[in-house]
Amino acid sequence: MRRLKNAYATLKQYPSAVGGLAVIVLLIALSIYAVISIPYDKAVFLWRGSEDIWAENPKYAPPVWINLFRSEKLPETIVRDTADIPDKEQEVISSTIARTTAILEFDYPYKYFPNEITIFFDGDYSTRAPQVALTWITPDGREIPLKTASATRNGRYSVWSDRELERAAFGGVGPAIGLFADPDTLHDPQPVVLQGTYKLRVQMTTFEEGSTGDAKLVVFGQVAGLAGTDHRRRDLTVGLLWGAPIALSFGLLAAVGATAISFVIAGIGTWYGGWIDAAIQRITEVNMQLPFLPILILIGTFYTTSIWLLLAVIIALSIFGAQIKTYRAMFMQVKNSPYIEAARAYGAGNWRIITRYMIPRIAPVLIPGFVISIPSYVFLEASLALLGLGDPTLPTWGKMLNDSYDSGALYKGYYWWVLEPAILLVVTGLGFSMLGFALDRVFNPRLRGL
């Protein structure tokens, strides 16, 4: 405990160390929040989710907060559901046929047209689905009849892509514009939005006793959520949040695995010397020149894209890395020091000397390299994901970058989609390496003296 305090006191002299530490603490807090607020199963479910889970989100929408920087606000998504209206006007036509009328009302104060307009139905019936007559009422009182649809279970009517409506009502202008445009400007190159209160009259005719039906109007905005959405309408917040614990655990596990194991191996090799040392040295030389990433890619392509199995492979391939040579040089110095001699004199065994005398002596020197290596593993995961070898079930930052790259986000200007995971990645990388470089100066007396 006191040693920790001392170490912290020394570190405080380096602003970059404090900054790095702050970033790491923040990331850990974010990870804990992510794991608690969205349990693992739910995160996987949400991220894999078919479009139905995210049906009410617009595609390719930037985050809501960009409105703070705009004088003209971009529209947000508007959802109105007849199920929320308690007392609907009801009309009994015969013993089995009934008609309910509900009016969905909403304000549209924006200067931009919505992305898409869709009406979702939820009918409750046994054989014959309720029929729905839809009428669009503009602020200036025009009534535009929409298609008459049947309210099947999980049915939907994509108003925005209704070609019939486009032709009949708006003379070739898309319904998403036609329904909201000032009629005088409809055929201008730049139609103007008619602001005000819009209504949708929903007349639902049911044909069975006890049969009901509801309609939900969704006017998709051009912004959504805290982080925006992607090509599958997913809320990127989920991915960004869950990317943190995954990146941290991946980086930490890989770094711990590779560093600790190769450290112990270097210690054993140095202590025993002879053919053990020679074998370790030769294996290291071979391993260092193996094409590491291509082999990982091969494994990722042919066997598994499970992130944890790849992690195991990465550790296995990194054990005999360049660092083993550095550790060996350090152990060599320690091996001949008097206190080891003393340990030998009182009869300590080989294993005891390695684990109790040599490893604890060098371990502090290893900390900076360990910290610096964490982000490189985080980025390795991102690199693999970028090649399309990311874990398909888990949301990771690299996977998000891969999705955005595949969808041409850089060219089409979906900047948020690229920048959000990228900034999180770079913040993580900088946090760890800033701390690592500061630690390097603290723990490496050779550098402190300079």
Add this chain to the structure above:
Amino acid sequence: MEQDASSDVMPTEKRKKRFRPPRSLLMLGRYTLMRGFALIVVVAVGVYLTVMIANMGGYVDEIRKGEIREKVGMEVRANRDLLRKPASVINKYIEERVAIEEKRLGLDKPFLMRSFAYLGNALSLNLGRAERMTSDSGSSEVRLIILERLPNSLALFGSASVINFLLAVFLALFLSRRYGSVLDRAIIALAPLSAAPPWFYGIFLILIFAGIFGILPYGGMLDAPPPVTTLGYVLSVMKHMVLPLMAWLISGVFIAIYTWRTFFLIHSSEDYVELAKAKGLGSRMLERRYILRPALPTVITNFALMIIAAWQGAIITETIFSWPGLGRMYYNAIGQFDTPVIIGLTVIYAYLLALTVFSLDIVYALVDPRVKLGAEGSQ
């Protein structure tokens, strides 16, 4: 560097060299041979590993068996006499033919034996045919596809490495002289930037210079109608190279400066440097002979490690910049699941890595007099 090595040798060493040139040459030759042999072993191990990985999933064999089955099936379909016979007879005939073919190609032998045959094929660059990809000239020979892309990769990678090395050595020397200055602190503070690989900075650079300002191309290697004149061609390639090179340097140069500056600082605090200073030698002479010279072997070893890492990074950097090199091809091959190409590329990467390391080893031997004197232990 080589010039440095021949003209800049320490006086005592020069004398020795004059007296016994054959011995030092012999040492150099022996060293080169040993390293070459070691690297061939490394390549063989790497390729064998590749063969094993690709085969344990049974891919190579399944593909070949599938091909045989398809060929036999086509033969049967073309054979009218056979088609009139009952299905069981046809099936039996197919099985027999497949068995014969598999035997002819050695597919019935145990895997261990076959794996060595594959190793031999791969090492002699007999890489087979691609399943889906073709070269621009239309060949599906994996070797030709790879050879077509190789120069593009080498052009980008080679210039990136050279610029990286020269810039880092120069700046590291410069900063080690101005230790503690504002510039020194600023550049050292940038060292953590190396935590991210080049492709990562590539995304930002594309966003800024291509997306927002639109002054440099998004990617690719040539303008849309390729320039006709040689000069235009070179200029076009250079224009497309700017962003990948920048990405590479941002990710690679600062860590190199940081590490090498440390080497130089350590060497400049040695006693013989103090003595040289006391003798009144100029700072240039001091830097070149007394600091750079002894630090160079360490720097080169370090550079070799960096280059190994960079080769791997090339795969994704090329993908991000749509640079038509080996890395981009790797990405496409993964996307199309073109196994022979993936394996072939892994083999080529193993070779390229070994060649890079080998040439650096030779430079190392030229720079480090201990190798020539036969005092070379483990590095």
